[in-house]
Amino acid sequence: MSNTPTTLFDKVWDAHVIRKIEDGPDVFFIDRHFIHEVTSPVAFLGLENRGVNVMFPDRTYATADHNTPTVNQHLPVQDPLSANQLKALETNSSKYGISHWGLGNPKNGIVHVVGPENGITLPGMTIVCGDSHTSTHGAFGAIAFGIGTSEVEMVLSSQCIMQPKPKKMRINVNGNLSKGVTPKDVILYIISKLTTAGATGYFVEYAGDVFENMSMEGRMTVCNMSIEMGARGGMIAPDQTTFNYINGREKAPKGEAWDKALAYWKTLKTEEGATFDKEYNFDAADIEPMITYGTNPGMGIGISNHIPLAEEVGGGKSTYEKSLNYMGFHEGEEMKGKKIDYVFIGSCTNGRIEDFRAFASVIKGRKKAENVTAWIVPGSHVVEQQIKDEGILDILTEAGFQLRQPGCSACLAMNDDKIPAGKYAVSTSNRNFEGRQGPGARTLLASPLVAAAAAVTGVVTDPRELLEEAAV
Amino acid sequence: MAYDKFTVLTSSAVPLPIENVDTDQIIPARFLKATKREGFGENLFRDWRYNNDNSPKEDFVLNNPIYSGKILVGGKNFGSGSSREHAAWAIYDYGFRCVVSSFFADIFKGNAINVGILPVQVSPEFLDKIFTAIEADPKTQLEVNLPEQTITILATKEKEKFDINGYKKHNLLNGFDDIDYLQAMKSEINTFAESSVY
Numbered sequence: 001m002s003n004t005p006t007t008l009f010d011k012v013w014d015a016h017v018i019r020k021i022e023d024g025p026d027v028f029f030i031d032r033h034f035i036h037e038v039t040s041p042v043a044f045l046g047l048e049n050r051g052v053n054v055m056f057p058d059r060t061y062a063t064a065d066h067n068t069p070t071v072n073q074h075l076p077v078q079d080p081l082s083a084n085q086l087k088a089l090e091t092n093s094s095k096y097g098i099s100h101w102g103l104g105n106p107k108n109g110i111v112h113v114v115g116p117e118n119g120i121t122l123p124g125m126t127i128v129c130g131d132s133h134t135s136t137h138g139a140f141g142a143i144a145f146g147i148g149t150s151e152v153e154m155v156l157s158s159q160c161i162m163q164p165k166p167k168k169m170r171i172n173v174n175g176n177l178s179k180g181v182t183p184k185d186v187i188l189y190i191i192s193k194l195t196t197a198g199a200t201g202y203f204v205e206y207a208g209d210v211f212e213n214m215s216m217e218g219r220m221t222v223c224n225m226s227i228e229m230g231a232r233g234g235m236i237a238p239d240q241t242t243f244n245y246i247n248g249r250e251k252a253p254k255g256e257a258w259d260k261a262l263a264y265w266k267t268l269k270t271e272e273g274a275t276f277d278k279e280y281n282f283d284a285a286d287i288e289p290m291i292t293y294g295t296n297p298g299m300g301i302g303i304s305n306h307i308p309l310a311e312e313v314g315g316g317k318s319t320y321e322k323s324l325n326y327m328g329f330h331e332g333e334e335m336k337g338k339k340i341d342y343v344f345i346g347s348c349t350n351g352r353i354e355d356f357r358a359f360a361s362v363i364k365g366r367k368k369a370e371n372v373t374a375w376i377v378p379g380s381h382v383v384e385q386q387i388k389d390e391g392i393l394d395i396l397t398e399a400g401f402q403l404r405q406p407g408c409s410a411c412l413a414m415n416d417d418k419i420p421a422g423k424y425a426v427s428t429s430n431r432n433f434e435g436r437q438g439p440g441a442r443t444l445l446a447s448p449l450v451a452a453a454a455a456v457t458g459v460v461t462d463p464r465e466l467l468e469e470a471a472v
Numbered sequence: 473m474a475y476d477k478f479t480v481l482t483s484s485a486v487p488l489p490i491e492n493v494d495t496d497q498i499i500p501a502r503f504l505k506a507t508k509r510e511g512f513g514e515n516l517f518r519d520w521r522y523n524n525d526n527s528p529k530e531d532f533v534l535n536n537p538i539y540s541g542k543i544l545v546g547g548k549n550f551g552s553g554s555s556r557e558h559a560a561w562a563i564y565d566y567g568f569r570c571v572v573s574s575f576f577a578d579i580f581k582g583n584a585i586n587v588g589i590l591p592v593q594v595s596p597e598f599l600d601k602i603f604t605a606i607e608a609d610p611k612t613q614l615e616v617n618l619p620e621q622t623i624t625i626l627a628t629k630e631k632e633k634f635d636i637n638g639y640k641k642h643n644l645l646n647g648f649d650d651i652d653y654l655q656a657m658k659s660e661i662n663t664f665a666e667s668s669v670y
Contacts, residue, residue: 018664019657024639027657031670039556041507052655056665067505081505088507125670132555132579146555148583150649158654158661164637166578196492197549200578230552232578264669296492296552319491319547412501412554421524433496433553435519 005271008237009168009203012143012268016126018160025162031125033060033155034111035098037067037089038414039130043153044092052157054096059159061120062093062100065110066131067414070377070404073103082415096156109380109406112136112348116220117382119249123238123265128155133348133430135226138235139219140242141268143203145233166232167277169202170270173210175284180464182358183218184350184428184447186210187225188290188300190282195314196298200230202278205270210284211236216245217354224349225430228297237269289463291335292432292445295323299432303450303462307333326434327442328422335444335460342425343374343455344437345448346404347411350428351379353386355448360395362452362466368400369458375417376401377409399456413438426454475588477647481570481616482626484541486533487606493546494553495580499562501554512558513565534566538610545572545602551580560587570616572623574599585640586649592616592623598632601625618644 019027035043040062047054054060067082077083086103093100101107107114112133115121123141128134132146151161171190191198204226211219219236226234243262246252253261288302301307309331310320324330329338345351345359356378368374376396378384384406387393393403410417411429413436419425421440428451432443446454449463456466503515521532528535544563550573551559560583563571571589574596584591594602605612605625613626618641624631636644643649654661 015669018660021639024637027654029661029664029668031668038504042509042557045508046651050651050655052651055658055661066501079505085505085507122670130555130557132553134555146579148555148557148560148579148586150557150583150586150651154650154654157651158658159665160654160657160661162639162650162653196552197575197577200549200575227579230549230577296494316489316491316547318489322490412496414501414504418502431494431496431553433494435500436496439500439519439524 005274007168007270007274007276008141008205008235008268009143012124012126013165025164027160028163029126030128030155030159030161031059032120032127034115034127034129034134035060035062035089035152036111036129036131037064037085039149040092040152041085041088042149043156044088046153047157054098054156056159057097060098060156061115062089062098063108063111063114064089064102066408066412068103068407069415070407070409070417073405106381109382110348110351110408112220112224113351113379113383116140116216117249117380119246119252122246122252122261123242123268128161132227133224135231135233136220136224136348138223138226138233139216141235141238141265143233143235146227166203167201168205169199169231169278169280170205170207170276171280171282172208173206173282173284174208175210177210177284177287180289180449180467181287182447182449183214183221185287185290187222188292188297188445189287191225191229191298192290192300193282194229194280194298196228196296197230199226202231204231204234206234206236207270212239215354216241217352220352221349225297228430238265289447289450291450291460292443293327293329293335295326295432295434297430297432297445299323300445301335303335303460305335307331307335336462338460339371339424339458340426340444340454340460341371341373341423342419343372343451344377344410344425344427344429345451346375346377346379346409347429348379348408349430350448351377351383353383355428356383356387356392357390358448359452360392362449362463363399363401363456364395366399366456369456371458372455374401374455375404375410377404378406380406410437412436413441419443426451426460475647478569478588478590478618478644480618481542482613483543484611485543485545485572485602485606485614486539486541487603488533488544488546489603491547492549492552495551495556495559496553498551498559499556504556504558509561511565512562513567516562516566542568543570543572543614543616544568545599545606548573548575548596550576552577555579555583557583557587560584560589564589572599572602585644588644590616590618590644592634594623594632594634598630601630
């Protein structure tokens with residue numbers, strides 16, 4: 001029925017279905033495909049084994065990020081396995097005519113940072129990548145989600161995947177965020193309420209004042225972590241903030257094409273009265289700076305709170321105890337004041353310029369705590385250059401920090417950036433799973449402000465205390 | 473990649489009664505450096521299975537010779553986290569053909585089917601029954617019947633139906649994959665692409 005109000009998600013999804021299979025998935029067309037060195041080699045091998053070509057090479061972009069060093073990128077990569085993977089990406093891209101931004105290329109960086117940065121990500125698109133944080137691109141009103149390597153092979157060979165349509169969820173956050181509360185805190189708060197599996201089977205639309213007032217980079221942080229509550233992806237309706245961000249970027253439409261695109265983009269919103277399978281409402285005033293204490297991203301609390309008692313949390317007691325045991329924490333303890341060893345700022349979640357500005361706002365005029373090792377990793381070369389141009393590098397250097405080169409780094413610790421066993425890392429990345437940042441590493445997920453406060457005090461610290469001092 | 477057809481699997485099962493088993497536990501990122509799909513089974517559950525010196529952790533279920541079989545039974549929200557298909561490859565390569573849980577993470581579930589592993593979602597109550605049955609007899613046999621879409625604890629005859637869509641079921645029963653299907657649709661896809669906005 002044409003009069004039925006529809007959702008943003010339905011508009012974009014339905015426009016990309018080529019065929020509906022009865023009692024099966026939709027054959028779903030993919031506008032843009034990102035690949036990286038880790039999840040693509042076996043897909044290319046599959047193409048070779050079948051003798052099949054890449055159908056639309058100009059719809060795929062390759063960047064090296066997961067398994068790259070963050071120092072001395074001008075030198076040959078030391079680890080032969082990593083070097084081999086990077087070489088495979090380069091060879092495969094060249095063989096099939098795919099744009100490749102390898103190490104040393106000025107456009108190189110984390111796939112979910114460079115896509116939007118170059119204007120590849122646009123409203124209304126369908127975007128996939130063999131990486132679960134592809135949900136990041138949903139910030140532009142795109143349907144974007146992570147896929148497995150078999151699906152990478154499908155997209156390369158046919159520009160389609162076979163995907164059942166997810167259910168729809170809307171999460172509304174209204175009101176004003178307090179000082180020191182960032183987009184990262186908003187999404188960690190939401191995940192803590194929904195749990196790590198609370199949105200499994202759903203595609204999320206984030207709506208309300210908080211997201212309307214948020215920058216594009218903030219929206220990317222939020223959509224990025226949709227997968228951490230099980231959702232395949234999350235999206236935000238495009239608006240003037242979106243259009244301003246896109247305008248002028250290299251791959252963005254220009255001239256007449258821009259006007260045409262803009263007219264289309266303005267239709268991409270959920271209509272009044274459209275229904276969702278599930279809807280949540282949160283009040284911005286309830287959100288404070290967040291930190292995680294356990295081994296999944298749903299195990300987060302406001303920084304001034306205590307670790308919940310086993311009986312207060314859902315799920316199995318033994319799983320909860322295993323988690324706290326791994327972290328070396330006890331139920332009921334306060335998070336503030338806990339000694340930390342490492343700080344990691346970066347990743348596709350918080351590796352953009354606004355994140356480094358936030359970090360710098362706290363450390364300016366202070367010194368890195370002696371017990372802390374800090375890894376500061378920009379999301380791309382463009383971000384690295386901004387850090388230098390805006391004088392943030394000087395602030396970092398003055399405070400005793402060093403800037404590394406772009407890549408996924410300690411977020412998944414595939415390269416040498418591994419947190420040692422038993423050590424505590426306050427990390428702006430997206431996962432605190434056991435061993436995620438290195439075997440035995442203990443991760444506390446938080447915002448760049450919380451990471452900065454920990455970096456200069458050496459313990460878990462409420463950044464608002466430092467922000468207030470700075471304001472005096 | 474082709475896989476063996478799946479029809480009826482009768483086997484003992486390996487219990488892993490932990491919730492939220494994420495893909496970083498199934499296969500840690502540092503073992504994702506291969507460019508071929510080979511040898512991932514060796515590193516399945518690497519950090520739960522081995523100490524830092526590579527000696528086996530005796531209390532981990534895969535190192536306990538009492539338990540074996542082609543069915544892995546996990547706690548709820550199995551396979552959360554990353555999209556790495558390597559997790560499914562590791563489970564398949566180790567020798568499992570079926571994973572049973574009361575809830576699966578979305579991407580893992582899709583990856584599992586695409587590599588020929590049948591994810592069987594049962595009720596929390598039935599999952600408890602399976603764990604109890606294995607605890608009572610580690611060699612207890614489960615029958616996973618894909619044509620009938622049932623899972624049965626043979627010793628007690630307790631049985632439950634499970635869901636799978638008809639298309640994927642047909643693929644698993646015949647060892648077909650999606651790429652074969654999509655290759656046959658190329659002209660339709662071309663027509664669609666020509667009229668698409670992007």
